[in-house]
Amino acid sequence: MEIFLHSETWIAILTLTFLEVVLGIDNIIFISISANKLPKEQVRKATLLGLALAMVMRILLLFSISYLIALKDPFISFDVDWFRSGITGQSVILFLGGLFLLYKSTREIRHKVEHTEEEAILKTPKVISFSSVIVQIILIDLVFSFDSILTAVGMTNGINGALTIMVIAVIISILIMMIFAQPINNFVHKNPTIQMLALAFLILIGFMLIAEAAHLSHTEIFNQSVGVIPKGYLYFAIAFSLGVEMLNLRVRKK
Template sequence: MIEIFSSIDTWVALITLTFLEIVLGIDNIVFISIAANKLPEHQRKKATNIGLAAAMIQRILLLMAVSFLVGLRNPFIYLDTSWVQAGISWQSIILFSGGLFLLYKSTSEIHEKVEYPDHDEEQLKSKKINTLRGAIIQILIIDLIFSVDSILTAVGMTNGISKNPNHALVIMIIAVVISILIMMIFANKIREFIQSHPSMQLLALSFLILIGFMLITEAAHLSHTVVFEQSIGAIPKGYLYFAIAFSLLIEFLNMRLRKNLKD
């Protein structure tokens, strides 16, 4: 287990995944804040902390379940037609469906944030919350919905990082724990930062499009898919890491430039 952390790819994946987990969890933080603000003042912080702690446990359990299914590599269905050949396994099904979901989720979220920026907040405000238990239940439901893209992102970025699937699971769990702890400590500051820099949310959603496409190609590659006598290869994760790092660098430079212009 220790040797996996001697690889630079592991640390790059862990840092990048932790950052993405935080950014992708901003919507969750905003919703949690709205839900908690409906409670009396003395219960708001408690509801936020309990909700995030329960969300962390919920995500770890979901990670274990998804990772188990992804580990099922043996094909159980074979396609052999005149134009496509493939061996379908549970791993490829999870990755392919996850990729499609991320593409749908990211594009629909980008559309809503650009065309209807107050949609999520208005939707949540329409629901009444009067008790601490009610707030925590709604926080868990909201987190369950938002955990799907977060977990699929984690699976996509760590899949194939080691021959032992438990290594990828450990990396994902560490990233989730670190991100949730950071959100618990800096929830309000993180929310304020993203709200003042909405382009970071759009950037994270754009990363989901890349990751979704990578999951689809990875599923085709693991299924040894051949389309019109052309095999489909996997996209090297180094390309994805470079694209994410480069995009973040440009965005931070733009933030610095905008700040200087205001000054």
């Protein structure tokens, strides 16, 4: 396909796959906690099934959200002395998505600092039924799919073939997690700053989505149009921060 001839496509796929894997660690942890309530011989089966369900759910959400983002005609307009805007379905989805990412990332950072969420799940009663555990896993997947998909939308919005890029990145990231679930889990537990870095990126992407929503609705504040944040700035920030963190990891090991 023509989109794969552009370097921007491959940069988006690699960056998004990395973020999906790192942000999917929480999903792996909670799936593992739920699966460990089963007999030992069923744990791996439940974990792999949970990740497969996560992939299916995220792809379905991708198609539904991509359809909603295609709604570009304004359905309500504001025109006052200092504020003008034409609200569209696309801008509403991006704006709410940005708010959700800001809320979810700050909440997750607090949980990482206080270690509250894992402890709460570990205190839940043991479940024996395989089907009950799968229902728990589906609910967990649903919660974690939203920030994953909104991250993908924020990273690829405006890029040619965005939906294809998002689907490819989701499939690759889930396959990586299926193969290397335990090693990835161990690595992030040993280096929690990696996941904190990814959550910080979510805050950046959340602000970017809100700015994108204002730009697409042609918002003007005090006669100044709201501009769009170039994706290249985001990719550079992620690559630079990740490079610095890799150097920090090497220094800490020595």
